[in-house]
Amino acid sequence: MALIVQKYGGASVASCDLIKKVADRVISCKKQGNDVIVVLSAMAGETDRLIELARQVQPMSDPRELDVLLATGEQMTVSLFAMAAKEKGFEAMSFLGYQVPINTDSSYGKARILDISPERLDAALKSGYIPVVAGFQGVTSRGNITTLGRGGSDTTAVAAAVALNADLCEIYTDVDGVYTTDPNICPNANKIDRISYEEMMEMASLGAEVLEIRSVELAMRYGMPLHVRSSFNCNTGTYVIKEDETMEQVLVSGVTYSRNEARITVTKVPDRPGIAAGIFNPISEANIVVDMIIQNTRAGDLTDMTFTVPRGNYEMAMDIVKKVAKGIGAEKVAGDQSIAKVSIVGAGMRNHAGVAGKMFDILARHGINILMISTSEIKISCIIEEKYTELAVHALHEEFGLNHE
């Protein structure tokens, strides 16, 4: 007998009929002798509907009140799920963020979980109930409702699993698991059976949307095994676990890409201490996340600075940088929105030299020019022209041996 936390995403609970099917699934796990805690997202589309309502009333919606509004989405699914389980003869009880409680800081819209009290959930389990926890929401020390940001229900599930010392955290979604690359681009993509936390974090941060990155980080910190799988079939999905020997034999685990990129270049910047901070502080103050940064030194104490930002923040970032450039006496600011980032991820890179060289070679042989490069211990990312995205993904996926046989 094990304690399993099962998290179902919005697509899995998108209607009353689907909620009943999820209840069947939970009950069958329970019947096998397991204790189950269920964590649910809002019905697919509901959060967007609520955000739209808020915009109609207040275009720049007040963060505290927006969280009160958004929290209704998960409140609906947990109560409906508890009813569905009861209708099938099983005891279930819904728990909202403040009822568990799931304590967070007070960063509305992107709150961080501080801790989850296990007592009430534990008592419910001991009394034979299936606790049904609202994902995505928490409560501050002052009793205000917070939400955790997009994908926050994954984090709720992992945090609950950690707090209750569960044996496994299952993340149910509408795909069969984590793939070596996007199957929409590459029909030869393979489902990955086992992947390390570190690799999964790189994949998630590079655009693979199946798991929220903070949830992987949390699972890694506490060694909580994750099983990402489909709620629409019984196939084994992808286990996200501690790195072990068998994994290291794989050089590259996955190829990811992101079109959500834009590039800004400031040329002939006077090369003085503090110049980088002068450019990047105003950008981060506007809540814009800078990804890659490259600095090239020119002759005569001048330097060129190139960096990438999310495409949605491009206009705002350009405005800010143009002002700053004027102030520090830089020559020119140029921008480009038709770029993409392709990346390879693999724990095996740690022990194998030449992976980067192989990647650059593959891209070159396909006539793809590399605009920027960034590397970490287990990933290599290249910025290329956007029009080459599919070509690059196909080539890397094939030549690193990830294609279906």
Place this chain on the structure above:
Amino acid sequence: MALIVQKYGGASVASCDLIKKVADRVISCKKQGNDVIVVLSAMAGETDRLIELARQVQPMSDPRELDVLLATGEQMTVSLFAMAAKEKGFEAMSFLGYQVPINTDSSYGKARILDISPERLDAALKSGYIPVVAGFQGVTSRGNITTLGRGGSDTTAVAAAVALNADLCEIYTDVDGVYTTDPNICPNANKIDRISYEEMMEMASLGAEVLEIRSVELAMRYGMPLHVRSSFNCNTGTYVIKEDETMEQVLVSGVTYSRNEARITVTKVPDRPGIAAGIFNPISEANIVVDMIIQNTRAGDLTDMTFTVPRGNYEMAMDIVKKVAKGIGAEKVAGDQSIAKVSIVGAGMRNHAGVAGKMFDILARHGINILMISTSEIKISCIIEEKYTELAVHALHEEFGLNHE
């Protein structure tokens, strides 16, 4: 400067545009120098939509989980309203039942308010905020969400007004106030300017749906003046206040009717002690509310028992009574669903004899047979054949001098 609690019903907040209009109204009251606490219902239709969702999942919905689901309706309107006020440059803050807190017993679906803590609302007022309180919902001592039943937001508003020692509680609705009778039946109906709590309670219990009866009871107990008015215009509505001298000059304040009636007669019941309890206890155990009861004695220790129940409970009540009648050796059970109740209400009846006689006379002159009669200090109700309902209302309204001049 006064402290005013303003409650807006579902029709007044049925869309984002209407919520903005309500915000204008609240702000204009605030600009006049008043402190305002807002209490809101769910958008019109939302509660029914949620109940329908629950039925799809669990036809006999679990009371605790249904309340969790229904509470989302008011949670949406209070957050949207707070955003609307902020968009117009005013500080506002939403409060859910557990955040105030509004403490209730644990009768899910029809909880009673035990008390409202004034501290947080008071602090919000003192900091210049407009507190926006979710109507209809509360929280038990164990932190579970409850709802107060249909019309419960009226009670929330009055309870908040009492807890905060407000000067006035305004109930905004989609009609101009309380009328002498239903204007749909009687175009000559007049808006009542002032009515006593006692009369309003009788009117509410007799079918006038503009105010929830428990809210009037609570207002009466604490002497909280109510002002029932339209949210769609600025007309003065109806004040519900303590009875005073000027009111006593009016003999009859209003004429009400209800078609939601059915009559059951048990004939030749052995007239022994405990027989009435034997009939009515099983009915009340089935949660059916019996209204009028008449017992006629026959010769030979036999009695006839006639009573009324809500029409929706007629079939169930008949089944119960038929079983009981067999057990106690009664002769026959007969029923009738085509009846109606017409009533006149007026505090002036206390000091004037002959009001009942006049009512019976009016009905007789119009050829309307009276089937049952029930009276209280300030109201007289007659059960008549349903087809005479409009005729009876018209005749009573005119002959008691309530018609528009």
